[in-house]
Amino acid sequence: MGTTNRHQPLKLMSSDPNNHERVDKKIFVRLLKLSWRYRFGCARAITLQLLLIVSTIAALTLMGLGIDCLRHFLEPETPPPRWPLGLQPPEGWGLLGILGLIALANIGIAGVRYCVSYGYSLAIVRLLQQGIVVDLRARIYEKLQQLSFRFFDSNTSGTLINRVTGDVQSVRLFIDGVIIQGTTILLSLLLYCVYMFALHVPLTLACLLTMPLMWAVAVYFTKKLKVAYRRDRDNFDKMIFDMAERVQGIQVVKGFAREEPELRLLQRDNRAVQDQKQVIFRLVSLFHPLIAMLTNTNIIILLAYGGYLVISGQFPLGTGLIVFHGLLWRFSNQVSTLAGILDNLQQSAAAAQRVFEILDAPVEIRSPPQALRLSKARGSVAFKNVSFEYLPGERVLDNIDFEVKPGEFIGILGTTASGKSTLLSLIPRFYDAKMGAVLLDGQDVRKYDLADLRRQIGLVFQESFLFSSTIAANISFGHPAAARAAIIRAAKIAAADEFIETLPQGYDSVIGEAGCDLSGGQRQRLALARAVLLEPPILLLDDPTAAVDAETEAEIFQGIAGAMQDRTTFMVTQRINVLRRADYVLVMHRGRIIQRGTPAELLKIKGYYRRVALLQWEEEDMPAAAGALATP
């Protein structure tokens, strides 16, 4: 409600999305706990992955066997194929029979692999997208809905949207990118290693010689690239931001003939993006060939040493050299992806921190344990020595004390940031008083059931937010099941029925779509209709005409006049001609009531009210408000 309320303690700490340098231990433990809930899904995914790896090895071995069979057949002096696990085909099968068997087994394995990998993909999407992501998103959203205004005052909508969308996906990354992938890679490395050692110990040792180097290279580049990518993102964001700002301020740019300096600025941004990209290109184009070269070195060692072994008859060609080649190649690939897991861990931990921050944010305002139920209030309101502050020590309201009888009209006038909006916010408990109490029908508002309390109150702000939905849905926002007749009645009270009827689809027009671009006055009257639909005994109007021109102001007041009937009404406004109709006027300045009384009384005494009245009535030949004639 207020325009300048910034509350530091509620500001989310990690709103800088790039702040993920180190992983907090607590966050890590909490992520593990979160993952524990999905342990069965994870176990299933890892098992399926292992099956895939085993079948890869099996297929590779089969091919090696085939080659050995062929070689032995063609060159009988070479050693016969070594059948693994004692699976010897019966004697007497010809070469074609054996090859056919191997081919069939190969196709069989391919079929199994197909099913397993299909199952894996589905299992993982169910676990992640339908499980964790849906769950976290819904929980954050639900939490956001309950947080108090102070929270929203201190955080921009962009950061909050990011937490529901991008950050949740990054938290998910912990499960698939760290736990599942990490376990799978480690297990597969182990398997490949065991197989290679089983084939030939010295050869394996020789071929794995460069592995530590490969690991070091991968870690080094991954780190460097992370920084480079972050800078790139920042540069790009700045360019887009600057561009967007020039578009929004195009009138100023053109009006002051600023095209050239602005173009220079944008071209500088453009150049910065390109320069930083070059850094990335240099890194990546070095990284990949380097890793490939290291893999190649292993293969060269294999060919030289392994080749020698084959020549000297110590090592079979197919099940030896070729199988080893396949294993080594896969092993190297896995080592270089291992570095990516560290990055995943950092990324998910940073996102998790941001997500947990919201889930942990205290819900400051909620119904008390034994809440009083309230179906329809009479509408008397009292402030008993109420004080309020957003920041400790900075009083926004100071010792406010007054009483209002049901059906009265209270006008509130005051300087900017004098606490007018805050005063209204305390009635529906958007904030709670720091000292003193706000009473509704003689009871502290904090004793009522929160939903019951808010149902007693209709609200219209300076600029009304309408949802992209139909006019009818917007009016019946507080009571979605309302009958069309009730909606129309509310619209009539708010003087909105007339213009709604002229819209192409009437009450079913969707706001914001073609043919339904509403003016400021029309939006305010819809907000009024929304407020009166529930027949609230109390109406809070927070400077509803502040953002519109004089002509529109007249339209809105037409609606307000209808809505005010038989309701306790609080209205913040700068218009003396409106305040003149109030039963009682409060004049506020710096959180205090500096003047109070009926409009007639206030006009007689020296003070702020009288000064403003005189300013507005300066033109005594026509005692109306300033700006009356001019409209945009």
Added chain:
Amino acid sequence: MKPFNPSLKSPALGGSADSKPLNYGIFRRVFAYTRPYRAKRNVLFVLVFLRTLQTTAVAWAMSAIINGPIAAGDVHAALWAVAALLLLMIFTEATVHFRQRLAWELGEAVVHDLRGAMFQKMLAMPLAFFTQTRLGRFISLFSSDAEAVRSGIQNVVFAALAQIGSMLTAAAVMLYADWQMFLVVLAIGPVVWLINRYFRVKLINAYRAIQESFSRVTTTVAESIKGIKIIQSYSRQELNAELFRELVYDHSTYNVVVARLEASFMPLLEVNSQFFLSALLLFGGARLLHHDMSLESFILFFFLSGHFFSPITGLAGQYQQALAAIAGAERLFQFLDRSPDSQDAPQAVAWAGPTGQVEFRKVSFSYKPDRPVLEDITFAATPGQTIALVGPTGGGKTTLTNLIAKFYLPNAGEILIDGRNILEIKQQSLRRHLGVVGQSNFLFTGTVMSNILVGKPGATEEEAREATSKINCLDLIEALPDGFQTAVTENGVGLSLGQRQIICLSRAMLADPKILILDEATSSVDAVTEERLQQALAQLLSHRTSFVIAHRLSTVRKADLVLVIEKGRIIERGNHRQLLRLGGVYARLYKEFKAAGEI
């Protein structure tokens, strides 16, 4: 809360075009942008050619070493061969390094130039373009569309060439080694291609569905945050949370659809290669038996077939990327081809030594042919006068001021400035002597000082302070947390409306224009600030010809001439008292408001 409607498109810029076939005209045009970097480009072509030979060469060398020295048992030759292979590999990886790097640099350079051209174009576009085009369109033009072109150049053109090349060389070697076996390979090719095609189409649609459902999620979150006050006032939290869970779940089902497709598609390709290997084993084995084929070519095929198959799937993906790049490029060129804001007559001269006399002679204007916005406007303002424009919304007041700034040209009649037709005055020189203060009080991110300095290029900070003191507001700016150096964040958040107006007025004062156009803000500020603003305004308006779209009675009262504009025509003119005496529309508007004020 119904999800939003995704079919909102800007009329000014075209919509999606990613389902059209490849458009070679656009391709050629993008390619023309590589001309400044032709040395780089030509080296790149050579590298791509080298690369196509290398992949096959490495695979061939591997099988040759195994088949040759290793099979023959020649240790010495094997070592030499391995050393040669090492050299070949180093050469290959060096080529890879330069090919990647040059392709990326070239792509980025082209996109940099394209973005530069677009920035230039953007700032040269007429104001009307900005009112018709959503900000989101600009952003996607500079981000997603430009990125699509970039990855098109970087990943499609040269990568596709390399892939086709390596496919062909692999085919050639296999064909040479054993043409009958190659026929088996060839037979599996179309199967891979068809499978690919079938799933690609399905996947593209599924990806689109994900995108759409995701944008429903984000818009709902955005609306829920912006409308949080309304939601909490009407206790809709639980209902909304429930609706949102449904929405997110709905989104996740699209993810499942994609996963299902990908899961049946990706492994199929692998199954295919297993089929090929099995066929190789059986068919090759049978031919080996009859000594129609050697073990050498058998092992050669084992290594080379992969180089023939994998480009097929790669190319299909690149074709999609190419379509996206072309669609992106099409939108970029559509934008670049728009006619800019060059509305100067050929014989236009710079506007020097202006006095600020403005005259409209029977001026008419319309944005669309059938809907006149201004008709037959005639009036004259002598230097130093204040002209107030008054009348209902949509009457044409803003358009009239836009004509003075030469944001638009009249359809009929003429506008004279210092007796010279506006057509013959260079737009830039005109605007240099013109100040515009808009209703939105727009501020750029920076400081208060940098925002005031916008008014006059090259002005010193001292001059800026002077401008503020001329409108008597020095104390108000200095009262800000860091005075003139107070940071201004996005959209001026943190500054009050009154403070923002004062900064904008200082800016205009610094510009010290001969002609000032001012659209008064409608939002109300408290009465004390209002008084200060009126005083500042009075200072600003004196000694220059001013056109004010007025919302303040004090402004109207002091104006030398009030024009009441309704439905594009001047229906009443005169000063405040004359108009009241007239008892016409002006007087009626006045009374109406007075009545409405008394609810």
